[in-house]
Amino acid sequence: MQASMACSLHVHGFNPLQSHTNHLPETTLRLKPPYYAFTQPRSPPSGITLRRNFQPQPLLNLCTPKVSSSKVSPLRCGILSNMYGGKENRGVGEWLVVASEVLSTAFPLWVSIGCVVGLMKPSFFNWVTPKLTIMGLNIVMLGMGMTLSIDDLRGALAMPKQVLYAFALQYSVMPLTGILISKIFNLPPHFAAGLILIGGCPGAASSNIITYLSRGNVALSVIITTASTLTATMMTPFVTAKLAGKFVTVDASGLLVSTLQVVLVPVLAGAFLNQFLKPTVKVVSPMMPPFAVTSVAILCGNAIAQSSSAILVCGGEVILATFVLHASGFFFGYVFARLIGLDLSSSRTISTQVGMKNSILGVVLAMKHFGDPLAAVPAAVSTAKMQTSVACTPHLYRAAKGRVHSHTNLVPTTICLKPHSTFTLSESSSNLTLRCKAQPQQLLNICTSTNSSFRAGPLQCGNSSNGYSGNEGRGLREWIELVGEALSTAFPLWVTIGCVLGLFRPSCFNWVTPKLNIFGLTIIMLGMGMTLTLDDLRGALSMPKEVLAGFILQYSVMPLSGFLVSKLLNLPSHYAAGLILVGCCPGGTASNIITYLARGNVALSVIMTAASTICAVVMTPFLTSKLAGKYVTVDASGLLISTLQVVLFPVLAGAFLNQYFQPLVKVVSPLMPPMAVAAVAILCGNAIAQSSSAILISGGQVILASSLLHASGFFFGYVLARMQGVDVSSSRTISIEVGMQNSALGVVLATKHFGDPLTAVPCAVSSVIQAIFGSMLAGIWRQSVPAEMKH
Numbered sequence: 001m002q003a004s005m006a007c008s009l010h011v012h013g014f015n016p017l018q019s020h021t022n023h024l025p026e027t028t029l030r031l032k033p034p035y036y037a038f039t040q041p042r043s044p045p046s047g048i049t050l051r052r053n054f055q056p057q058p059l060l061n062l063c064t065p066k067v068s069s070s071k072v073s074p075l076r077c078g079i080l081s082n083m084y085g086g087k088e089n090r091g092v093g094e095w096l097v098v099a100s101e102v103l104s105t106a107f108p109l110w111v112s113i114g115c116v117v118g119l120m121k122p123s124f125f126n127w128v129t130p131k132l133t134i135m136g137l138n139i140v141m142l143g144m145g146m147t148l149s150i151d152d153l154r155g156a157l158a159m160p161k162q163v164l165y166a167f168a169l170q171y172s173v174m175p176l177t178g179i180l181i182s183k184i185f186n187l188p189p190h191f192a193a194g195l196i197l198i199g200g201c202p203g204a205a206s207s208n209i210i211t212y213l214s215r216g217n218v219a220l221s222v223i224i225t226t227a228s229t230l231t232a233t234m235m236t237p238f239v240t241a242k243l244a245g246k247f248v249t250v251d252a253s254g255l256l257v258s259t260l261q262v263v264l265v266p267v268l269a270g271a272f273l274n275q276f277l278k279p280t281v282k283v284v285s286p287m288m289p290p291f292a293v294t295s296v297a298i299l300c301g302n303a304i305a306q307s308s309s310a311i312l313v314c315g316g317e318v319i320l321a322t323f324v325l326h327a328s329g330f331f332f333g334y335v336f337a338r339l340i341g342l343d344l345s346s347s348r349t350i351s352t353q354v355g356m357k358n359s360i361l362g363v364v365l366a367m368k369h370f371g372d373p374l375a376a377v378p379a380a381v382s383t384a385k386m387q388t389s390v391a392c393t394p395h396l397y398r399a400a401k402g403r404v405h406s407h408t409n410l411v412p413t414t415i416c417l418k419p420h421s422t423f424t425l426s427e428s429s430s431n432l433t434l435r436c437k438a439q440p441q442q443l444l445n446i447c448t449s450t451n452s453s454f455r456a457g458p459l460q461c462g463n464s465s466n467g468y469s470g471n472e473g474r475g476l477r478e479w480i481e482l483v484g485e486a487l488s489t490a491f492p493l494w495v496t497i498g499c500v501l502g503l504f505r506p507s508c509f510n511w512v513t514p515k516l517n518i519f520g521l522t523i524i525m526l527g528m529g530m531t532l533t534l535d536d537l538r539g540a541l542s543m544p545k546e547v548l549a550g551f552i553l554q555y556s557v558m559p560l561s562g563f564l565v566s567k568l569l570n571l572p573s574h575y576a577a578g579l580i581l582v583g584c585c586p587g588g589t590a591s592n593i594i595t596y597l598a599r600g601n602v603a604l605s606v607i608m609t610a611a612s613t614i615c616a617v618v619m620t621p622f623l624t625s626k627l628a629g630k631y632v633t634v635d636a637s638g639l640l641i642s643t644l645q646v647v648l649f650p651v652l653a654g655a656f657l658n659q660y661f662q663p664l665v666k667v668v669s670p671l672m673p674p675m676a677v678a679a680v681a682i683l684c685g686n687a688i689a690q691s692s693s694a695i696l697i698s699g700g701q702v703i704l705a706s707s708l709l710h711a712s713g714f715f716f717g718y719v720l721a722r723m724q725g726v727d728v729s730s731s732r733t734i735s736i737e738v739g740m741q742n743s744a745l746g747v748v749l750a751t752k753h754f755g756d757p758l759t760a761v762p763c764a765v766s767s768v769i770q771a772i773f774g775s776m777l778a779g780i781w782r783q784s785v786p787a788e789m790k791h
Helices: 092-105 107-120 130-145 150-158 160-170 173-184 189-199 207-213 218-244 252-276 278-306 308-339 344-355 359-369 373-389 392-398 425-431 476-489 491-504 514-529 534-542 544-554 557-569 573-584 591-597 602-630 636-660 662-689 692-723 728-739 743-753 757-781
Strands: 007-011 027-031 037-039 049-051 413-417 422-424 432-436
Touching (some): 107 278, 107 308, 107 373, 107 692, 130 218, 130 278, 160 173, 160 218, 160 308, 173 189, 173 218, 173 308, 189 218, 189 308, 189 359, 189 373, 207 218, 207 344, 218 252, 218 344, 218 359, 252 278, 278 308, 278 359, 308 344, 308 491, 359 373, 476 662, 491 692, 514 602, 514 662, 514 743, 544 557, 544 602, 544 692, 544 728, 557 573, 557 692, 557 728, 573 602, 573 692, 573 743, 573 757, 602 728, 602 743, 636 662, 662 692, 662 743, 692 728, 692 757, 728 757
Antiparallel strands (some): 007 027, 037 413, 413 432
């Protein structure tokens, strides 16, 4: 073979190595002989160059403009490759863009804060006027308009079938589901009208990032969002008048005029700016996400504040109705898309688009055109509830064998190219094969057995896949495992539901006894024990520095932070004791999946969780008695015995079963995730129910204290680990392990050994707060790949 010969791979409109951009211009991969094959974990030979002459399309249609200041650097091959390896040093503009994306991705947190403030302190929103409400929505729509260009229209013309079906499902499934739920739940007229109004709204701008996480078609998502938003000018007033008119009087012409004002005009204005004033858009665009997120949080908080007293009486009814509405949208959107013959990627996209609605538009329209302010409550609740509900959707799709896209954590992979002068994928796809030689690492320490029946299929490059297609047929066990992983990943949703029910319907937990509390935590610890093997011990011995640093920080940073925060906020004795107890608990089992999403060291996370849990038998009672003893009487010996019963014994029993009764573990392990998730939700809900009236008076103080506690754990865990010379990946892991605690253990211990039931409240609130903070941190850290993971 001649040395001058070269192999070129031309990919027209698609790049199989892309990270998160679907439609790409032509990309050329040039290999100089003799490098016709290389393994992924090694750095690519110097003869490989990858040139791109494009900007990545934005994932967040809400706020990220076409004109981005971030630069794309050449792709790197590594253990965690298939992602962009950008420059470590960023300019101010680039950091603004990154911060904007993180803010907009985590906006459910800010919406939840706005709703809680509106519920607890409605006077806080007295300054919000109707004009300010309209201006806030105009900012959101203007930001969306700045992402539009002629390319979006071309994309729609290239996918007419998918866009047409999505449009039909968008304005049929959700409005009809809204009226059916209103009838089934026998909702009051104002709540029913508000629920139907949500169904008649266009797709949510945040659906693009959920589509990306779900391995859907991001370009199609952007196009559908744009199309449904523009046509909402006619469809939303028409559908609402026809269906909601059965419950309340609807001003259809007023709805039409308002939709024109707050949707069409600002969207077209944003598109005009993007087309003809790109320098202005480039300057303004980094500031749009904070404005948009702030607007949404204020609008939803104000809607809740207008009817806070009524929501406290019947809020659970609205929460349940909105949850069923969005769940139905996701389900029927996917099923109908598959029935009409669409591929998996497009079906997932349509499901996300149908299930996620522009609820903030519903808030503005309801407050302006419905006489009763309660009509805006379902839309406000929907904004936060919808984002929490979709937490399980991406992980359910990501676990599916049908398509595992480029951002999956792959182990050593081999790429083989047969030499041709020039070829395209469509013509010579058989010349490019990607073979996976190992199974994916286990991510969820809480529930997945080491004896997994999942197998990784061969990777394929296709025109719309960017992933591998495994065997579509599944057995019952595999489906149970898949649903179990999705449930355990989305556990903040179920914990939130449990806490809300405990707050507004405490009688739902009258059947929960202290013995059931202990049984629930035993189930969680048994499931964790079933994941432990001798390999974990060997792994700990190979990373003594990291494990020791994590252990020391685990039982120093959080206990001291709990004590100091209690002093700083001058918490009542029962809340102070509960907060310190949370800080003295071991690492949370959900930290493994957060570590994976944050590009941390998953193996170290598993080892640290196991080590801190076993050592909690001694450390948790000792530290709690020393620090919390200043506030309340602590029964140290009772804590020690209880920790032995609910931690050490079940963990060792699970490890014993995994070692000597693997066939039994293989049968039982798929059932552990739903049982563990249900146990955590019930424990936290019961802790809230025991003191619901007191929480409604001073709940904001507990939320603030829990937020400061976990923020301190994440921050100091990372900083102190780096100061000790630990690498970036392991420092991220230690930060997450320190910041995320086993709050369920705190709930059980507080309920059993502290006289005041309010002591368990910080533990229950903590389980939700730490999940939100962990998800935000994972979003921030996913923006950059640690240097040790690039090679």
